[in-house]
Amino acid sequence: MANIAPSRRLRRTPFSKGVEAAGIGGYTVYNHMLLPAYFESPEADYRHLKQHVQVWDVACERQVEIRGPDAGKLIQWLTPRDLRSMMPGQCLYLPVVDETGGMLNDPVAVKLSEERFWISIADSDLLLWVKALANAYRMEVLVDEPDVSPLAVQGPKADDLMARVFGDDIRSVKFFRYGWFTFEGRDLLIARSGYSKQGGFEIYVEGWDLGMPLWDALFKAGEDLNVRAGCPNGAERIEGGLLSYGNDMTRENTPHECGLGRFCNTETAIGCIGRDALLRVAKDGPVRQIRAIEIKNRVPHCDEAWPIMDKDKIVGQVTSAAWSPDHDCTVSIGMVRMTHWDPGTELKINTPEGKFDGVVRDSFWA
Ligand code: THG
Numbered sequence: 250m251a252n253i254a255p256s257r258r259l260r261r262t263p264f265s266k267g268v269e270a271a272g273i274g275g276y277t278v279y280n281h282m283l284l285p286a287y288f289e290s291p292e293a294d295y296r297h298l299k300q301h302v303q304v305w306d307v308a309c310e311r312q313v314e315i316r317g318p319d320a321g322k323l324i325q326w327l328t329p330r331d332l333r334s335m336m337p338g339q340c341l342y343l344p345v346v347d348e349t350g351g352m353l354n355d356p357v358a359v360k361l362s363e364e365r366f367w368i369s370i371a372d373s374d375l376l377l378w379v380k381a382l383a384n385a386y387r388m389e390v391l392v393d394e395p396d397v398s399p400l401a402v403q404g405p406k407a408d409d410l411m412a413r414v415f416g417d418d419i420r421s422v423k424f425f426r427y428g429w430f431t432f433e434g435r436d437l438l439i440a441r442s443g444y445s446k447q448g449g450f451e452i453y454v455e456g457w458d459l460g461m462p463l464w465d466a467l468f469k470a471g472e473d474l475n476v477r478a479g480c481p482n483g484a485e486r487i488e489g490g491l492l493s494y495g496n497d498m499t500r501e502n503t504p505h506e507c508g509l510g511r512f513c514n515t516e517t518a519i520g521c522i523g524r525d526a527l528l529r530v531a532k533d534g535p536v537r538q539i540r541a542i543e544i545k546n547r548v549p550h551c552d553e554a555w556p557i558m559d560k561d562k563i564v565g566q567v568t569s570a571a572w573s574p575d576h577d578c579t580v581s582i583g584m585v586r587m588t589h590w591d592p593g594t595e596l597k598i599n600t601p602e603g604k605f606d607g608v609v610r611d612s613f614w615a
Contacts, residue, residue: 259283262308263398263460267468271478279309279372285480292574295482298447299575302406303479304467307444307451308398308460313356313368313376315383317390320364322520323383327368328358329504329521331514337362340425340440344504344512345375350526351500352507353378355492357442359427359453367453369399371494382522398460400452402467406474407449413470415439419450432463444481446489446614483571487580488613490541497539497568497582503527506535506584537565537586541610542596544579547572549602557583557607558597564589567598567607579605580613 253259253276260282262268274287285306287294297303315323325332328343335341337360345354354375359367368375380392402411411419415430419439422428427440438453454460468476490508492498498507504527505513515527542557548570557565570581581598589596594609 253278262306263454263457264306264308264400264464266461267464268306268478273478280311280370280374282309282311284309285478287480287482288478291483291571294479295484295574297475297477298404298445298479298482298485300405301475301477302402302404302410302449302471303477304464304471305401305403305443305480306478307401307481308454310357310369310371310399311376312359312395312397312453313370313379314366314393314395314397315368315379315390316365317388318364319383319388319390320366323379323388323390323392324358324366324368325518326382326520326522327379329513329515329518329524329527331517332358333517335360338426338428340427340442342425342512343368344507344509345378346504346521346523346527347378347500348523348526350503350523350530352494352498352502352504353500355494355498355507355509357425359438359440361438367395367397369453373494396455396457398454398457400454400460400463400467401443401445401449402452403443403445403449403479404447406471406476407447410467410471410474410476411439411450414466422450432466433459435459444491445485446491447485483569484573484580487541487569487571487582488573488576490612490614492539492582493569497584502584503530503535505530506538508539535587537584538590540565540583540585540590541612542567542581542583542585542598542607543576543610543613544570544581544598544605544607546579546605548579548581548598548600548605551581551600553601556599557585557589558599558604559589564596573613576613581607583607585609
């Protein structure tokens, strides 16, 4: 593919200078913003992530801030996950659905206080949906995108690196909880979360100007930990069962088809848009669902859905695939019809470079 042309519409991030100095290999676009896709190579990045520690420019995980007396009511309208027991200090992974129960986004919500939330969004323009609801219903809230850019620190040495910059208290932050930590006299929200299964943190960097000083401080503190610039890694996240909105799921899919039924409490999520539709689909269960699929061979880069075939019948589609050095096969994610979704089922996958054999797996991590 040819190079991508920069413009004002394709937003840079507070960390872009650091990313470029670190030798970025290729970018993708996410929420109209640059997102690094690889540095050395997808496979070298994968091995390093699993052994050391990486700093990720995930500023493209933009925040939709909801602030005001109706904030709690409005956020519950967005999701079938029951938020009544969510406390300040907590993060939650949320399916966000439309009136048909179709997935609009799968963000991480951060509760700052009873009247203030950040919704850390995946790649769709959720700000417009939330603004429209707030204004159409004359809710007492402000909805906006604040100057907040997540920087992730991921990998087995993440605790050690973070403790050097923020102090040992960072070690006691629990999974999907956050605390406030000081850097250069400024308070930063830091959560134990991130788009990998290697463990680590996400720093919600408030203020564009703080981006490069923080980036530089992390690299300086981590020299002897072999810290490197990294980014979400296809093979690692597929192995870990982390889904990618726009790739593995779209508005065409319900949370139940995506295997996100465990994050739905539709009965008690009073006010959730699409609640009636979801109650119906939850009752009968989905007829297609996301599955882990193992492919023996190396496959081309997956930039479109690949039909899954049983003879000449289409029984699903592969939506993400990457070579896994640890599993010594291609790990992939696909949406598969119920007739073919049992573990062990053998499938044929039509790629632009030919047909490949695949087999449905329970998961890659069990
Ligand atoms: N962190 C933050 N914002 C984000 C992402 C992130 N926005 C975009 C994108 N990633 C949203 N998608 C996901 C998908 C999976 C997870 C987080 C965000 C995730 N899932 C865990 C799992 O499935 O094992 C934990 C879920 C749970 O138990 O609650 O972490 O990464 N800030």
